[in-house]
Amino acid sequence: MKLILSISLLFALSMYASGCEETVPDPVETLVAEGDYSLLIFSKTSGWRHDSIEPGIEAVAELGRNNGFSVTATENAGHFRLENLERYDAILFLNTTETVFDESQRNAFQQFIQSGGGFAGVHSATDTEYGWPWYGELVGAYFDNHPNDPNVREAIVRVVNPDHPSTEMLPEEWERADEWYNFGYMNEEVHVLLELDTDSYEGSDHPGNHPIAWYHEFDGGRAFYTALGHTKESFSEELFLEHLLGGLNYAMNRE
DSSP states (O other), X not given: OOOOOOXXXXXXXXXXXXXOGGGSOOOOEEEEOOSSEEEEEEOOBSSOOOTTHHHHHHHHHHHHHHHTEEEEEEOOGGGOOHHHHTTOSEEEEESOBBOOOOHHHHHHHHHHHHTTOEEEEEXXXXXBOTTOHHHHHHHOEEEEEOOOSSSEEEEEEEESOTTSTTTTTSOSEEEEEEEOOEEEEEOTTSEEEEEEOTTSSSOOSSTXXXXXXXXXXXXXXXXXXXXXXXXXXXXXXXXXXXHHHHHHHHHTTOO
């Protein structure tokens, strides 16, 4: 089937970000209906809302269309029931923020991971569900702060592990602009993929050891996270999209 994500859906997704699922219909929409693997994009925000969400949805839908996996998008946490989630191989948290679930939705998502499901997180997925320690372990860290004035700045990203599907296409040193997160809690069991050269920019709270993307197997499932992806421009950047696609393939167990 052809890509059917419409401008009206993108507008609706932004309107549904208030978190009032009981007053609106479920905006789940199939974007790409091809392939043997299936991805759900979840982009609900209860705090800061990135203007890269809509371009991100479009870009991931295009990745699915070009690489043979189906993509569905929602901002309705009410869709998080196990009977719904079982249809997907992985769930992408695309710039989610703060508290997005009630207890029953948390339970459904946890059961999805425990039954072998995959998780991928982009950027502010670490600025999400601070009150749920299990989620912090899954995503691998919690956001603490970022440099300001400007918040988006050039830095050098170094590849730590070049053998993962999310990094095998990247140069050893990759200079790019983004909003570079500092983290509070970090799960020391994750496998680091990318780190920042903390001498290449001002504002790191982790001098000499600043992980910025990682993966791990966790609680029966698998998880990939990249802190890249703050800007709209990221989602038209070829290397970033290849990096993200590799992470999604890992999450979907599609390597």
